Amino acid sequence: MSYYIGVDIGGTNIVCGLLDAELNLLRKAKKPTGAANGSRYVLGLIASMIDELLAGQGIGRSELGAVGMGNPGFIDPIRGISLSSANLKWENVPVSDWLGELLGGIPVFIDNDVRMYTYGEAARGAGRGYEHVMGITLGTGIAAAMINKGELYYGSGFLAGELGHVPLDGESALCGCGMRGCLETIASATGIARIARERLEQGSASLLGEWFPGDRRSEITAADVSRAYDEGDELAKQVLQFVGRNLARGLAWAITLWSPDVIVIGGGAANAGERLLAPMREALEPLILPMYRGRVAIKLAEMNDDAGVVGSAAFAKARAGA
Amino acid sequence: MSYYIGVDIGGTNIVCGLLDAELNLLRKAKKPTGAANGSRYVLGLIASMIDELLAGQGIGRSELGAVGMGNPGFIDPIRGISLSSANLKWENVPVSDWLGELLGGIPVFIDNDVRMYTYGEAARGAGRGYEHVMGITLGTGIAAAMINKGELYYGSGFLAGELGHVPLDGESALCGCGMRGCLETIASATGIARIARERLEQGSASLLGEWFPGDRRSEITAADVSRAYDEGDELAKQVLQFVGRNLARGLAWAITLWSPDVIVIGGGAANAGERLLAPMREALEPLILPMYRGRVAIKLAEMNDDAGVVGSAAFAKARAGA
Numbered sequence: 001m002s003y004y005i006g007v008d009i010g011g012t013n014i015v016c017g018l019l020d021a022e023l024n025l026l027r028k029a030k031k032p033t034g035a036a037n038g039s040r041y042v043l044g045l046i047a048s049m050i051d052e053l054l055a056g057q058g059i060g061r062s063e064l065g066a067v068g069m070g071n072p073g074f075i076d077p078i079r080g081i082s083l084s085s086a087n088l089k090w091e092n093v094p095v096s097d098w099l100g101e102l103l104g105g106i107p108v109f110i111d112n113d114v115r116m117y118t119y120g121e122a123a124r125g126a127g128r129g130y131e132h133v134m135g136i137t138l139g140t141g142i143a144a145a146m147i148n149k150g151e152l153y154y155g156s157g158f159l160a161g162e163l164g165h166v167p168l169d170g171e172s173a174l175c176g177c178g179m180r181g182c183l184e185t186i187a188s189a190t191g192i193a194r195i196a197r198e199r200l201e202q203g204s205a206s207l208l209g210e211w212f213p214g215d216r217r218s219e220i221t222a223a224d225v226s227r228a229y230d231e232g233d234e235l236a237k238q239v240l241q242f243v244g245r246n247l248a249r250g251l252a253w254a255i256t257l258w259s260p261d262v263i264v265i266g267g268g269a270a271n272a273g274e275r276l277l278a279p280m281r282e283a284l285e286p287l288i289l290p291m292y293r294g295r296v297a298i299k300l301a302e303m304n305d306d307a308g309v310v311g312s313a314a315f316a317k318a319r320a321g322a
Numbered sequence: 323m324s325y326y327i328g329v330d331i332g333g334t335n336i337v338c339g340l341l342d343a344e345l346n347l348l349r350k351a352k353k354p355t356g357a358a359n360g361s362r363y364v365l366g367l368i369a370s371m372i373d374e375l376l377a378g379q380g381i382g383r384s385e386l387g388a389v390g391m392g393n394p395g396f397i398d399p400i401r402g403i404s405l406s407s408a409n410l411k412w413e414n415v416p417v418s419d420w421l422g423e424l425l426g427g428i429p430v431f432i433d434n435d436v437r438m439y440t441y442g443e444a445a446r447g448a449g450r451g452y453e454h455v456m457g458i459t460l461g462t463g464i465a466a467a468m469i470n471k472g473e474l475y476y477g478s479g480f481l482a483g484e485l486g487h488v489p490l491d492g493e494s495a496l497c498g499c500g501m502r503g504c505l506e507t508i509a510s511a512t513g514i515a516r517i518a519r520e521r522l523e524q525g526s527a528s529l530l531g532e533w534f535p536g537d538r539r540s541e542i543t544a545a546d547v548s549r550a551y552d553e554g555d556e557l558a559k560q561v562l563q564f565v566g567r568n569l570a571r572g573l574a575w576a577i578t579l580w581s582p583d584v585i586v587i588g589g590g591a592a593n594a595g596e597r598l599l600a601p602m603r604e605a606l607e608p609l610i611l612p613m614y615r616g617r618v619a620i621k622l623a624e625m626n627d628d629a630g631v632v633g634s635a636a637f638a639k640a641r642a643g644a
Binding site: 131132144148153154155156157158159160161162163165166167168169170177178179249252253254256257258259260261286287288289290291292295296 | 489583
């Protein structure tokens with residue numbers, strides 16, 4: 001019987017999970033990434049975390065089928081290279097080769113984090129049982145991936161799916177990518193907080209102004225906006241309506257071009273749940289052909305923090321041909 | 323040595339082509355569709371056209387590897403069924419089964435017309451040599467298809483790619499699909515002609531007003547707008563700029579979600595060439611991430627009317643596993 005490892009690496013933490021051949025998560029470990037120490041250090045740390053997980057379960061390396069890893073940034077999943085990651089400060093790191101070597105030749109497969117999250121939700125979460133699964137995460141930014149009958153959609157340069165980086169008409173907030181008015185400046189946890197702050201600054205009355213007086217305004221998060229919404233706050237309601245409507249504009253294009261059976265929405269801002277999804281659904285209805293309307297289900301992610309780890313392991317299992 | 327047949331069927335005409343194993347077009351035939359006579363009649367007509375092509379080349383049915391066919395409307399390419407075609411007035415016609423039977427068991431593969439056009443341009447036209455080929459046709463409407471390493475992208479229900487049917491912000495023209503402001507109401511041959519007529523009616527001065535006085539305004543076509551453009555007409559220039567800018571809005575989403583290496587633009591309105599593409603490129607630049615800008619080539623179709631016939635034959639050859 002074979003076991004699989006899934007690794008979810010971010011700028012702050014590394015989470016490693018040990019899974020059995022049926023992709024049940026047996027045990028997890030979490031450590032600070034320590035990216036400042038460089039890629040060799042980080043990959044060494046991951047190798048040691050994997051060995052500890054195996055030892056804890058009484059399993060030898062020889063029983064390990066493959067290792068999968070979800071990375072932030074741009075990845076070449078065929079050659080197993082992290083091309084560029086702002087969070088990790090990695091450029092052209094041959095992750096599969098180096099980590100595979102540290103593990104005595106065990107195959108290592110990598111891809112970007114939203115693809116591994118989507119793979120996880122498709123395999124074991126809200127996308128289970130659907131043939132065409134689109135995943136999006138609403139966090140600091142917005143990211144998307146598409147899986148058709150188990151196969152990730154890549155496009156040229158593995159660059160398909162940068163849903164967050166198309167400017168919307170009439171929007172002008174500066175995006176981290178350098179363009180203006182990108183969907184990500186609105187439909188993300190960061191966007192929700194920013195828009196709430198801006199509307200407060202324009203003088204709108206809101207509980208948020210009471211909770212975060214003066215300079216403390218900068219501390220407002222998307223979660224605070226949801227909390228105010230639940231207290232009946234009008235500004236919070238308007239912000240989530242505005243964000244929901246703009247999210248619908250992007251999803252209309254994604255549904256029309258990708259035709260998913262299900263869209264699984266995760267990431268921090270997904271915690272807003274129906275507060276955000278209800279206005280999104282209402283705005284989406286007139287933006288897509290009737291034939292899509294009855295076809296595509298829109299769901300919240302189900303696996304929380306485990307989607308990346310389970311998805312990476314499932315991806316590794318599939319790529320290893322097991 | 324095997325031969326292949328490609329069929330391009332529209333509401334008005336059927337074009338059949340006979341191709342050799344290297345997909346060279348040996349001979350073509352064209353007849354009126356006669357759709358009013360029903361699907362059995364039309365398929366019988368196609369079978370007889372195929373037999374005539376074979377006889378003309380001195381080839382027996384036994385040397386035919388497969389038949390491919392591009393159909394207007396919605397297709398199930400796996401079961402070979404024309405699900406719904408407004409142009410042909412077909413509903414759930416089992417094209418592959420019926421035509422295959424008429425041809426004594428030769429395998430018949432079908433898909434929609436824009437997919438076959440894209441397949442043709444990818445195999446032998448402007449998309450040749452690219453791994454990720456997006457095709458669009460700007461005709462009565464706008465349609466799109468995506469091919470990745472020889473594989474068509476389908477999505478749920480084979481419905482991916484209805485690029486023409488996403489409403490644009492600020493636009494409100496009624497679309498044939500029942501929605502308002504769809505990209506197709508602008509970025510199509512029909513859209514170009516409509517917008518030119520509307521601007522004339524609003525009192526703009528133009529050569530088009532001289533060429534088509536009074537009631538004759540309704541005769542203006544996209545080709546006339548190009549003709550006026552070449553005479554230095556300001557209204558024609560503004561119309562093609564406006565259409566180009568809106569086409570860019572749709573292409574920005576397609577590039578971001580699909581990541582093609584090349585976009586091949588065909589259909590009647592593509593005859594506008596750089597008159598339309600130059601403003602489109604200018605508008606596209608700030609709407610896509612820099613990483614896409616250097617990557618995606620935008621080209622005019624090269625195969626004219628043959629793309630559908632050659633694409634259908636190439637598709638049939640691939641599906642037959644030859």
